[in-house]
Amino acid sequence: MKIHEYQAKKILSEFKIPVPKGDAASTPQEAREIAQRLGGGVVVKAQVHAGGRGKAGGVRVVSSAEEAKQFTASLLGKNLVTFQTGPQGVSVRQVLVEEAMDIEKELYLAILIDSQSLGPVIVASEAGGMEIEQVAARSPGKILQVQVDPVLGVQPFQGRKLTYGMGLKPELVRPITDLVSNLYQLFVAKDCSLAEINPLVVTKDGRLLALDAKLNFDDDALFRHGELRELQDTSQEDPLEVEAAKYDIQYIKLDGDVGCMVNGAGLAMATMDTTKKAGAEPANFLDVGGGADEQKISQAFKIILSDPKVKRILINIFGGILRCDVAARGIVTAAQEMGGVKVPIVVRMSGTNVKEGREILSSSALKVTLVNDLGEAAKAIKTSIG
16 A cells, blocks of 8 residues: 555654655645745645656756745646656646755665565665666665665664665764664564655755655455555555545556456466457456455445456456356356446366366356467467457
8 A cells, every 4th residue: 555745744744754844735825825834835736646757747846935925826626647657647736845955965765575585675775866776776785785774673784784875974973773673673563565655865955854655564464554555545546546445446548458367366467467368458457355255246246347347357366265166156146237348358267176167157148268278279269459
């Protein structure tokens, strides 16, 4: 789960990580009042769940409260299109108005889970304010990585390594060490999958400030954090993903046109590979789980049918706890409730009650191609492309 920058900064403050003074505004008048309180010269930032806001015109330094009001009015209610949003953009419903800073240096700092060591890693760079992927591609020597022992936490020698590796003065060793240690405590306490400050700035008077912040949380740990659930802004998320979450369906919207429905994450990945092999692109990742019932299957199929980009559907079910006949009835029920299905459907079923499941689909009004394995599925998808 993602949250907005202003929300992330409030959490950073709780963990004694310094941030600029400011507040969120939902109306132009609120933005004007906040700017007045901060002295007029402020930065106004669109609050969306996407990077690249500055390049997209969603961030501006203004010199007066009236200018803050006018810029806020130009943002609210509009869709901001960045390199992370796609052409449709995301709606701006709030802005963050905060004090403008006199910056000497911009840095990058983040903590995430390293897939190789299977533990937390600190990533830092002297090239802050840029997309870290670009820095890694162009100047890999500027990327520092420090593994954190989950038992010991951040150690003083690691703080020194980060400070000097980012080209900072010796007097910043203690502030950097304290800040990184506090960020790590936040990362663990809130079950983060990412805690990123970009840029972390050194001001001309020698202070460290988190000028921007991004916190992502592990969805599977949210049951421990009711306070975080309240911060979720579903207007920033794909409507189909929001709908899927209501039924505990693992769904991620993609850019292709082959709707995929599978029970099991590994099987879902194999199904998506099969789609690619057929010369097509999956429209989604969808895993109903091994223990899905008829209602859950029906809801999952409705979600696929609700995507206007879907031109054909590939269903791959391995019957175990989820019997094939249960899956088949859920599919047929959803099709009836949606007023029919106009796109071709390729179904591969095996396992418990596969004969009954195939018979239910064959006797339905659906345009179904039943296959025995993924090789046949790829061929059927290729045929449906034409």
